[in-house]
Amino acid sequence: MERRTFPASVSAAVPLALAGCMGGQDEPSNTTTEQPETTEATETTETTESPDQSGPLSLGDEVNLSGDRAFAALEAGASAFVVTRGRGDDRIHAVAEERYVTVKFAPSGISDYETFVEENVTLALNGEEEFGDPVFPIGGGPNRFDAAYSIPTDLTPYTATVSLETGDGSVEWEFDARDIEAISQNVDYEVGSLSAPESVPAGEDFTAELPVDNGGGGLTFYAVVEDTANAPTLVSEDLPASEETVVEIDATAPDTDEDAFEFTVDWDHGEDSTSVAIE
Incomplete structure (x- = not known):
């Protein structure tokens, strides 16, 4: 040494x-x-x-x-x-x-x-x-x-x-x-609109999508899923440099008697929500 x-x-x-x-x-x-x-x-x-x-x-x-x-x-x-x-x-x-x-x-x-x-x-x-x-x-x-x-x-x-x-x-x-x-990583990304099925049976799995346009260097995107059966849950996606990636989010609808639930994805400095009907 x-x-x-x-x-x-x-x-x-x-x-x-x-x-x-x-x-x-x-x-x-x-x-x-x-x-x-x-x-x-x-x-x-x-x-x-x-x-x-x-x-x-x-x-x-x-x-x-x-x-x-x-x-x-x-x-x-x-x-x-x-x-x-x-x-x-x-x-x-x-x-x-x-x-x-x-x-x-x-x-x-x-x-x-x-x-x-x-x-x-x-x-x-x-x-x-x-x-x-x-x-x-x-x-x-x-x-x-x-x-x-x-x-x-x-x-x-x-x-x-x-x-x-x-x-x-x-x-x-x-x-x-x-x-x-x-330490000179170029960070430049934009999160698009969250999309999810219009309706899901109570307690059943579904997939939502969140597009992220990464204009900078490669990074790992993180978000927290809220208002689902096992919420809060953490999701991540590796984003290649200078590409748009659709982040697929697997979730489970709450087992509830309500007519709908609010599905939310939060990435700290922003969030998006959409209403999903319970079948």
């Missing part, structure tokens, strides 16, 4: 150490889909035992903190949607005219790791635009997890860093050219 030493300069209290062979993060799971795909940079692991540094670290480097704690920024990516823990439409995160930059972190000895990142870590783009308040995709854990920062779709990153500010001092990880490319 390669070792290197940084000359002195940033923070007198933040020694750096080898990230090592960190354990892999479990893949996110739920009954209907997977975590939003991201374009990821190649992970690196380098080290230094010098207490100070002359410039930013690279993604993959780990910093030692007080109290036998450590923290590393590993790799970066981008996503149009983020799926988090929760239920119903609270799980889906997608913002109109914005996309997510994801950064994979590896803490050690930090129990409340999400709060630690919320309070101490900042993403900066182009030396002036700063972003905080991340959301945390499913699949993370105390040893490795992603944080997703919402940024404007029309913001083109030329430089990017994540900085850590704690009582131990400050340290900064700088993205290289491959990392910059990984």
Whole structure:
């Protein structure tokens, strides 16, 4: 494993150490889909035992903190949607005219790791635009997890860093050219009108359709289905770049004595509904 030493300069209290062979993060799971795909940079692991540094670290480097704690920024990516823990439409995160930059972190000895990142870590783009308040995709854990920062779709990153500010001092990880490319996903899609059968027998399965015109790069579209027998349910569809895709949604009509039900699909920054009669 390669070792290197940084000359002195940033923070007198933040020694750096080898990230090592960190354990892999479990893949996110739920009954209907997977975590939003991201374009990821190649992970690196380098080290230094010098207490100070002359410039930013690279993604993959780990910093030692007080109290036998450590923290590393590993790799970066981008996503149009983020799926988090929760239920119903609270799980889906997608913002109109914005996309997510994801950064994979590896803490050690930090129990409340999400709060630690919320309070101490900042993403900066182009030396002036700063972003905080991340959301945390499913699949993370105390040893490795992603944080997703919402940024404007029309913001083109030329430089990017994540900085850590704690009582131990400050340290900064700088993205290289491959990392910059990984976070520069073009997000540009438009959701059409929901269509469903005019009528369905109570308790029976049916298929609805939702067209999505993807004018940007490939992405995974996520939505929550509401007002059906097993609602809320999560659906997903991989959308090729620069193509329109009809998302087929398999659902079950509620077993009800009502004459009709309202079938709704919610993708966070928008939703569509249609009334379906009960036969």
